[in-house]
Amino acid sequence: MAIDTDKIVHAVMHGSRIREEKGIIPLFGVYLSMIPVDFYNKISFGFEKQMQQPDEAESLLVNAAQECGYATFAGVRSSREWAEVVQPMISNDKDQIYSFVSIAIAFGWGDLGVRELIPGEKLVMRASDSYEAKGYWDAYGRADAGKCYMLRGVAAAFMDLVYGGEYPDGCFRYKALETHCQAKGDPYCEFVARKAAG
Amino acid sequence: MIVNWPEKFARKGHEIFLSGLPIALHCHHYNMNLQKTLEASLGSEGGLLIYQAAEESSYAGFTSFLRDHPRINTIKSKLELASTSFQYCGLGIINFTQIGPDGGKIASPHSHHVTGWLAKFGKRESPGCFFTRGWIGGALAVIYNKPIGYYLVKEKECKMTLARECIFEVTTV
Numbered sequence: 001m002a003i004d005t006d007k008i009v010h011a012v013m014h015g016s017r018i019r020e021e022k023g024i025i026p027l028f029g030v031y032l033s034m035i036p037v038d039f040y041n042k043i044s045f046g047f048e049k050q051m052q053q054p055d056e057a058e059s060l061l062v063n064a065a066q067e068c069g070y071a072t073f074a075g076v077r078s079s080r081e082w083a084e085v086v087q088p089m090i091s092n093d094k095d096q097i098y099s100f101v102s103i104a105i106a107f108g109w110g111d112l113g114v115r116e117l118i119p120g121e122k123l124v125m126r127a128s129d130s131y132e133a134k135g136y137w138d139a140y141g142r143a144d145a146g147k148c149y150m151l152r153g154v155a156a157a158f159m160d161l162v163y164g165g166e167y168p169d170g171c172f173r174y175k176a177l178e179t180h181c182q183a184k185g186d187p188y189c190e191f192v193a194r195k196a197a198g
Numbered sequence: 199m200i201v202n203w204p205e206k207f208a209r210k211g212h213e214i215f216l217s218g219l220p221i222a223l224h225c226h227h228y229n230m231n232l233q234k235t236l237e238a239s240l241g242s243e244g245g246l247l248i249y250q251a252a253e254e255s256s257y258a259g260f261t262s263f264l265r266d267h268p269r270i271n272t273i274k275s276k277l278e279l280a281s282t283s284f285q286y287c288g289l290g291i292i293n294f295t296q297i298g299p300d301g302g303k304i305a306s307p308h309s310h311h312v313t314g315w316l317a318k319f320g321k322r323e324s325p326g327c328f329f330t331r332g333w334i335g336g337a338l339a340v341i342y343n344k345p346i347g348y349y350l351v352k353e354k355e356c357k358m359t360l361a362r363e364c365i366f367e368v369t370t371v
Contacts, residue, residue, distance in 0.1 A: 075227075108220075108221060111211065
């Protein structure tokens with residue numbers, strides 16, 4: 001059975017209208033917030049500019065996103081909403097990855113699509129409208145390296161969760177690179193996740 | 199005037215907007231991980247970065263919202279707007295009962311950041327609601343028609359340190 005992204009988007013849009021008495025949005029096993037994308041871009045790129053070594057900032061931001069993606073989608077996968085809406089559409093490991101991507105689209109993380117998936121080996125995920133790339137371009141102009149730290153970490157986290165072994169021991173088994181980024185002037189952003197060396 | 203928040207929450211394809219501003223749904227894992235990364239690497243400057251980004255974001259958001267809703271024109275209705283928008287965005291509960299143009303005190307009995315931090319990392323030794331502090335500063339500047347940065351928001355008590363509620367003190371710079 002194919003993964004119905006529209007159905008998942010509908011479930012997220014409907015569920016995220018519900019708040020409990022503390023003003024918190026509990027949905028898909030996590031606490032969600034609605035925050036302008038501008039905020040995330042300001043702190044990510046502001047952090048990068050303040051760090052003495054930009055490579056270290058990049059690595060920290062990607063790792064933060066990967067650990068987050070791993071924990072977030074572990075919560076998502078064990079949630080009631082997943083059991084009700086997503087699980088019936090899943091018939092194999094690849095479907096889990098496609099479902100994660102659909103949920104990321106539903107969360108407003110970009111127009112993501114899977115270009116290639118070799119089980120256990122490689123995931124190629126693409127976006128032609130990433131808020132990170134757009135935010136960097138708008139604030140600083142053309143970048144000399146990929147700027148979609150969140151999506152890059154999340155691409156690796158999807159592989160960690162499905163092919164990295166038992167939760168919670170599988171995080172960072174995969175590593176992703178951003179091979180193309182619109183912040184560099186590429187026509188799209190592309191993330192390639194493979195098994196981490198060593 | 200009562201704002202119909204669900205009406206303001208809309209999708210255009212893969213993008214999500216709240217009252218016309220592009221937003222993303224992110225969970226406590228990401229928000230808390232980012233905060234921890236910034237604090238661990240930059241110390242107090244990391245907290246300041248979050249504060250300032252939240253202040254700018256909230257200032258821009260409320261400016262845009264109030265421009266589009268000229269009927270929300272009293273201080274009381276603007277403060278109510280701020281409170282309900284905080285709640286609608288899943289950020290928690292915030293009470294603007296002891297605040298005026300020169301500052302005052304604001305209480306928050308529950309918040310996304312407190313719940314998320316305690317769930318993920320447990321008790322902190324020092325106040326940690328940098329996002330909420332900045333968010334308050336930006337919102338109040340718009341509400342009282344002041345420039346961004348006019349207010350300084352400090353957190354006197356924080357639930358992340360297991361205080362009963364978060365108490366913010368607002369003064370003018």
